[in-house]
Amino acid sequence: MNQHATKAKAFIQDEARTNWHDEALWFIRAKRDQATALVAEWEALRELASGIKDHVLGNLDQYLEQFSERAIANGVQVHWARDAREHNQIVLGILQQTNATRLVKSKSMLTEECGLSDYLVENGVSVVDTDLGERIIQLREEPPSHIVLPAIHLKKEEVGELFHEHLGTPAGLSDPTQLTEAARHHLRDHLVGCDAALTGVNFAIAETGGVVVCTNEGNADMGVHSAPVQIHCMGIEKIIPRAQDLGIFIRVLARSATGQPSTVYTAHHHRPRPGTQMHIVIVDNGRTEQLGRPDFRNSLKCIRCGACMNTCPIYRRSGGHSYGTTVPGPIGSILTPGFDLKQHADLPFASTLCGSCSDVCPVKINIHEQLYQWRQAVVEAGLADPAKVQTLNLSGAILAKPWWYRITGRLARLALRWAPRWLVYNRWNTWGQDRELPPAPRESFQDWYRKKHKA
Amino acid sequence: MRVALFIPCYIDQFYPQVGRATLALLERLGCEVVYPLGQTCCGQPMANAGCERDALQTYHHFVKTFSDFPYIVSPSGSCVYHVRQHYDVIDQTAVVQAIRARTLELSEFLIDVLGIQAIPGARYPHRVGIHASCHGLRGLRLGPSSELRGSQPPSGIHRLLEQVADIEIVTLDRSDECCGFGGTFAVSEASVSVKMGADRLADHLRNGVEVVTASDMSCLMHLEGIIRRRNYPLRVAHYAEILNTTGV
Numbered sequence A: 001m002n003q004h005a006t007k008a009k010a011f012i013q014d015e016a017r018t019n020w021h022d023e024a025l026w027f028i029r030a031k032r033d034q035a036t037a038l039v040a041e042w043e044a045l046r047e048l049a050s051g052i053k054d055h056v057l058g059n060l061d062q063y064l065e066q067f068s069e070r071a072i073a074n075g076v077q078v079h080w081a082r083d084a085r086e087h088n089q090i091v092l093g094i095l096q097q098t099n100a101t102r103l104v105k106s107k108s109m110l111t112e113e114c115g116l117s118d119y120l121v122e123n124g125v126s127v128v129d130t131d132l133g134e135r136i137i138q139l140r141e142e143p144p145s146h147i148v149l150p151a152i153h154l155k156k157e158e159v160g161e162l163f164h165e166h167l168g169t170p171a172g173l174s175d176p177t178q179l180t181e182a183a184r185h186h187l188r189d190h191l192v193g194c195d196a197a198l199t200g201v202n203f204a205i206a207e208t209g210g211v212v213v214c215t216n217e218g219n220a221d222m223g224v225h226s227a228p229v230q231i232h233c234m235g236i237e238k239i240i241p242r243a244q245d246l247g248i249f250i251r252v253l254a255r256s257a258t259g260q261p262s263t264v265y266t267a268h269h270h271r272p273r274p275g276t277q278m279h280i281v282i283v284d285n286g287r288t289e290q291l292g293r294p295d296f297r298n299s300l301k302c303i304r305c306g307a308c309m310n311t312c313p314i315y316r317r318s319g320g321h322s323y324g325t326t327v328p329g330p331i332g333s334i335l336t337p338g339f340d341l342k343q344h345a346d347l348p349f350a351s352t353l354c355g356s357c358s359d360v361c362p363v364k365i366n367i368h369e370q371l372y373q374w375r376q377a378v379v380e381a382g383l384a385d386p387a388k389v390q391t392l393n394l395s396g397a398i399l400a401k402p403w404w405y406r407i408t409g410r411l412a413r414l415a416l417r418w419a420p421r422w423l424v425y426n427r428w429n430t431w432g433q434d435r436e437l438p439p440a441p442r443e444s445f446q447d448w449y450r451k452k453h454k455a
Numbered sequence B: 001m002r003v004a005l006f007i008p009c010y011i012d013q014f015y016p017q018v019g020r021a022t023l024a025l026l027e028r029l030g031c032e033v034v035y036p037l038g039q040t041c042c043g044q045p046m047a048n049a050g051c052e053r054d055a056l057q058t059y060h061h062f063v064k065t066f067s068d069f070p071y072i073v074s075p076s077g078s079c080v081y082h083v084r085q086h087y088d089v090i091d092q093t094a095v096v097q098a099i100r101a102r103t104l105e106l107s108e109f110l111i112d113v114l115g116i117q118a119i120p121g122a123r124y125p126h127r128v129g130i131h132a133s134c135h136g137l138r139g140l141r142l143g144p145s146s147e148l149r150g151s152q153p154p155s156g157i158h159r160l161l162e163q164v165a166d167i168e169i170v171t172l173d174r175s176d177e178c179c180g181f182g183g184t185f186a187v188s189e190a191s192v193s194v195k196m197g198a199d200r201l202a203d204h205l206r207n208g209v210e211v212v213t214a215s216d217m218s219c220l221m222h223l224e225g226i227i228r229r230r231n232y233p234l235r236v237a238h239y240a241e242i243l244n245t246t247g248v
Helices: A003-012 A015-037 A042-058 A060-073 A084-097 A109-114 A116-122 A132-139 A156-166 A176-191 A219-226 A243-258 A287-291 A297-301 A307-311 A313-318 A329-338 A356-360 A367-380 A386-399 A402-418 A445-454 B009-014 B016-028 B044-048 B052-065 B077-089 B094-102 B106-113 B134-139 B156-162 B190-206 B217-230 B239-243
Strands: A077-081 A102-106 A126-129 A196-199 A203-205 A210-215 A229-235 A265-269 A277-283 B002-005 B032-034 B072-074 B103-105 B127-131 B168-170 B211-214 B235-238
Touching (some): A003 A313, A003 B190, A015 A307, A015 A313, A042 A060, A042 A297, A084 A116, A084 A277, A102 A176, A109 A116, A116 A126, A132 A156, A156 A176, A196 A219, A287 A329, A297 A329, A313 B190, A329 A356, A329 A367, A367 B052, A386 B044, A386 B052, A402 B009, B072 B077, B077 B094, B094 B103, B103 B106, B127 B217, B156 B239, B211 B239, B235 B239
Parallel strands (some): A077 A277, A102 A126, A102 A196, A229 A277, B127 B168
């Protein structure tokens, strides 16, 4: 059994919890539906956002250079990282040069992707995530299960236990307001007196050289405002051309993500405050390779709203950790195979190709069609289960020949009709573990039609 | 009107009554229906599992079998979607292009080509839940997707069923969530697949449905498998079977 299926099966064992997870995410999907219903031009906005991102991907080199020039002119130090290793080294280098040992970090899936925190800790830097959800999973020493709601897999009681252990809250406390208040005090201690603050980037504006960070808690901003060194890490695809384009993306991002009209904070960082440093690290890490794949390049349009996860009926019932990737769910299943097809060969198959992800996507990425294309790539690369491939190979041969098709169909129905139940529902019959097979009629439609037309 | 009837492999083998209902319905509406005898499958089972290469000879066989008809009609949104969407990988001859353009899901043909708004005489005194099969819904745009905004009319299937005498169409809590069949997904991810199916059925049960209908028998095959195993008080029927009833 593939990795996703195995982990999903384990997740589903606890049916009550699976139902709760499904309902929690469906609630967010419903909020998204309500929020988008209030925007009469919603579909036009999606079209615009998609068009701008397509344009950016077609002219990425020019926009990146323009962005970098403008940022440097603003007094920002710009760094380029080819891969995760270079990215981590650059960040460590900045911290070492400024004698920073206490880093606060917020809202960056890219640093998750690069494994930055572990690298920094190994090199003697203390790293504290200040986004509440991110802090929770950092204390639990586990990866996020969602890109916008990193701790969505946890119940408030579990957070209560965690805070009791690490933050000293009373045992049994599970009231969200009180837990959040405890987290607030805990995080303030780290935010005040930090040496450097790192954030992700939602949008990088080529025209102005500024970066935009969208958050609800404001802790990312608080870190940036209190630290003498601010670092913003971004993938090369975060570019938008002009400041005026930002309005379109701000309007679709939060509505798609959580059903809010906009995030509570939309922070624009253009230049360092007097006496401080501002760094931007621009990271490739496999993105130009993805840009070079015609079938998959537009996956880079993604603005990380997470709507495809909330809507995905498989994600909701298997949990983010079942994907084994930094970005889980439908979008992760088309992005991650580009990094390592062999390791993630199961992910394009963790879908029914229902297409809900593509319809919910605010930048109109054809996610389910790319899943289909990745499946072809997996089989072509010889990474699919050989038994499955042989079966389908044989099916292809039979279904191309009417006579073979009729004989095989007839034999299969005969066998299903006459074989004893224990033989049909054997342990290799995966369909039959929790489902009945369809009834096997004596006559196929074609048999009936032939008889009728002879008579 | 001369039409070719395409009965997908699994309907042919396991649900011949759906083929018979579709044929009878089309004939009842005055069509001259031809069922080309050499037909097999659209090739989707292989291609969706990543073995598109193994599906190519089936594609060519389909094209050869159905090359001479103004319309090819099928009671399966998923197979129709496959022909229209994925036959782009074979040589796009005039014949292939024509076949891709003229392969229609049954309700598309009834409404868009024949201009039918109701089936005279159809009667079905039951509480019916419509399962919006994904490939028909989001692939062929047979109905409104809950994700999209702007005005979207009800599906043609819904409109046709509404006109059936004594039918009661039940509103579900989630209008278009996937049932979890997904071809080989039903086996390779059996746990999630069954959970999705059971959750869909719970929605139908909660809302007092007697009969679950859909445009795809594959969804219903999966759902029926769960219904029978768990002895749920539900039945499945393809919407062609409901439209083909008589009694008024």
